[in-house]
Amino acid sequence: MSQVLDTPPPTTPAPAPPDLSALAARHGLAVSGARPSLPQYVRQLWARRHFIGAFATAKLTAQYSQAKLGQVWQVMTPLLNAAVYYFIFGMLLGTSHGVQDYIPFLVTGVFVWTFTQSSIMAGTRAISGNLGLVRALHFPRAALPISFALQQLQQLLFSMAALFVILLCFGIPVAASWLLVLPALFLQFTFNAGVAMVMARMGAKTPDIAQLMPFVLRTWMYASGVMFSISHVTGSHKGLPSWVPELLQANPAAVYIDLMRFALIDSFHASQLPPHVWAIATGWALLAGVGGFIYFWKAEETYGRG
Secondary structure: HHHHHHHOOOOOOOOOOOOOHHHHHHOOOOOOOOOHHHHHHHHHHHHHHHHHHHHHHHHHHHHHOOOOHHHHHHHHHHHHHHHHHHHHHHHHHOOOOOOOOHHHHHHHHHHHHHHHHHHHHHHHHHHHHHHHHHHHHHOOOHHHHHHHHHHHHHHHHHHHHHHHHHHHOOOOOOOOOHHHHHHHHHHHHHHHHHHHHHHHHHHOOOOOHHHHHHHHHHHHHOOOOOOOHHHHHHOOOOOOOOOOHHHHHHHOOOOOHHHHHHHHHHOHHHHOOOOOOOHHHHHHHHHHHHHHHHHHHHHHOOOOOO
C-alpha cells in the first residue's frame, strides 16, 4: 500500500515553445533596427530625398539666424579668410609671385576648399550631434551626412555670386569654360558626401574625432595649394623627388580646386593641371562616394545605440 502511495503521478510533457520567427513573419513583423539590404537602403534613401533637401535648407537658414547680418556671413566668412591668407601668404610670404590673377586664384581656392572642409566637419557630427533625431525617428541614417553636404553646397552656390563679382572686377571675362563649374561641383559634392559618411560613422563611435579633425583639415589645406600654386612652388625646389609634386597635385582637394580655377580663370592653363585630371576627379568621387556609402550602411543598425 505504501509503495503505491509513494509512486509519483505521471507528468504531462511541457508544450513546445512557439516558433517566434514564423509568428513574426506571418504578421509582417521585422527585427527593430535591422539593417536593410543595400538596394532596399538606396530605395529608402531616395524616398526621403525631399526630407534631405528640406533639412539641408532649414539648417542653412538657421545657421546664421542669431546674427544681425544673417545670411551675409555665408559670403563674408570665406572672403575674410581669403583676405587673411592674402596678407600672410600673398604679401608677407610672397606666394603670389609668379601666379597670374592671384586674388581670383586665391579666392577661388578658399571658396572651394571651404566647401570640402565644412562638409567633412559637419559630417563628423552628423550622428553624434543629432542623437535625439536618430533615436526618435526611423529613417535611413545616411540622410544626415548627405543633407549636411548638401547644406554646404547650397552655401557655396550662394557665395558663388560674390566670387563671380570678384572675377569680373579683376578683369576675368565670362567664358564658355565657366560651364565646367557644374560637373566639377557635382564630382566634388559626391566626394564630400562620401567622406562625410565615413566620418559620420567614425564620429558616431568615437565623438572625440570631432576635436581632432580641425588639425587634420588644416594640414590637408596647406598641402592642397589653396594659397599657392603647387606646380610653381614645387618647380622652384629642384631637390624634391619627382613623386612629391605628382602626389600633391593628385590629392582630391587640390584636384577640385584646380578644376574650378581652370574653369573660371582664363590665365590658369591646362598645363597647370595634372595629367588626366577629369579621370582623377571622377575616380576620387566614385571611391569616396560609393565606398563611403557602403561603409556607412554596414553600421546602420548601430547608430543611436549605446
